[in-house]
Amino acid sequence: MMSYYENIDNLNKVDEIVNLKLTAAIEEAGIHTMQITHRVKSVDSIEGKLARKPEKYASAMSLTDLIGFRIICYFTEQIDMISAIIEKLFDVDRDNCIDKSKTLSPNAFGYLSVHYICMLKPSDDYPEELCKYKFEFQIRTVLQHTWAEIEHDLGYKNEFGVPLHVRREFSRMASLLEVADQGFGRIKSQLEAYSAIVIDKLQRGDVQDVAIDTLTLREFMKYNSEYLSLINDISNLTGGKITQANADPFIKQLEFLGITELGGLDSAIKEYYDLTLDIARSSLQGMEIDEYSCFVGLYYLTRAMLVAGSYSEKDIMDFFALSSSKKASIMHNTNRIINSRKKYL
Numbered sequence: 001m002m003s004y005y006e007n008i009d010n011l012n013k014v015d016e017i018v019n020l021k022l023t024a025a026i027e028e029a030g031i032h033t034m035q036i037t038h039r040v041k042s043v044d045s046i047e048g049k050l051a052r053k054p055e056k057y058a059s060a061m062s063l064t065d066l067i068g069f070r071i072i073c074y075f076t077e078q079i080d081m082i083s084a085i086i087e088k089l090f091d092v093d094r095d096n097c098i099d100k101s102k103t104l105s106p107n108a109f110g111y112l113s114v115h116y117i118c119m120l121k122p123s124d125d126y127p128e129e130l131c132k133y134k135f136e137f138q139i140r141t142v143l144q145h146t147w148a149e150i151e152h153d154l155g156y157k158n159e160f161g162v163p164l165h166v167r168r169e170f171s172r173m174a175s176l177l178e179v180a181d182q183g184f185g186r187i188k189s190q191l192e193a194y195s196a197i198v199i200d201k202l203q204r205g206d207v208q209d210v211a212i213d214t215l216t217l218r219e220f221m222k223y224n225s226e227y228l229s230l231i232n233d234i235s236n237l238t239g240g241k242i243t244q245a246n247a248d249p250f251i252k253q254l255e256f257l258g259i260t261e262l263g264g265l266d267s268a269i270k271e272y273y274d275l276t277l278d279i280a281r282s283s284l285q286g287m288e289i290d291e292y293s294c295f296v297g298l299y300y301l302t303r304a305m306l307v308a309g310s311y312s313e314k315d316i317m318d319f320f321a322l323s324s325s326k327k328a329s330i331m332h333n334t335n336r337i338i339n340s341r342k343k344y345l
Helices: 002-028 043-052 076-089 142-154 164-204 214-223 225-235 249-256 262-284 296-308 313-321 327-344
Strands: 033-040 067-073 114-119 135-141 241-243 291-293
Touching: 002 033, 002 067, 002 076, 002 135, 067 076, 067 142, 076 114, 076 135, 076 164, 135 142, 142 164, 164 214, 214 225, 214 249, 214 262, 225 241, 225 262, 225 291, 225 296, 249 296, 249 313, 262 296, 262 327, 296 313, 296 327, 313 327
Parallel strands: 067 135, 241 291
Antiparallel strands: 033 067, 114 135
């Protein structure tokens, strides 16, 4: 193991370089991963691998995974995207790379993952001594990772072999995970297509019949010109900036107020724009707020609609009960709406 100890400093340097280079590229590409882990192989792990495969590896430095990265993504299409990044950033040892999905027979199911063995590119001006070290990438989806971890935990590949009925059960479970992986990929594609349709409608102003849901409300807050104008006017009251956030809680509140389609929301913004801004101005007066969630417009719009509408005290309490179970908070907000009627109407 002397050669390992002599190289450990350089191994750690390469590990750090690759990690920074890889994570920056994945982030720049806008790929959302579940996890990226990396490590320099421990002495115990090296000794174990050398003992298991003496015919393949003569010494620690002959191992191709002394430095290892595991990238766990959500969808199979992301594996191809990350693979393309790796092939662009590093020198790839094609002879030692493995695509597990291409090594299984057509009627078999099991561990699927893409493995790359790479080195730093000398052309990227790294020191020559660092470009000789190989490192491994394992790229897999969450479900592929689940399969691998369960297989390992159950000791599926053990020295006594596995009975036929157990192998058949494993194959059935693996096939279900593979089907699920493909299914989630299709759902993602369908949602992206649906999102594109909604964005196109928003940009053309054709939103009358678009039902409000998580996706359509999110895109509305990004692209509707009236809403963007409203939240900019509100944020300018204190000079704060707008950040993206989940507006799901407002879906039920809007439905309570009779708004179930984007067309109705667009009309409500136009009708109550000035009152919404007045209520926001009164509420935010003297406050120092540097950051607003993008749903701030919905927050003050719904309150403007409660103030202007013919809602009873019980109706208003029911509205606030949609987002709170605290009676004191519900009563406090209800009283504010009732008192605001005296001021604005």
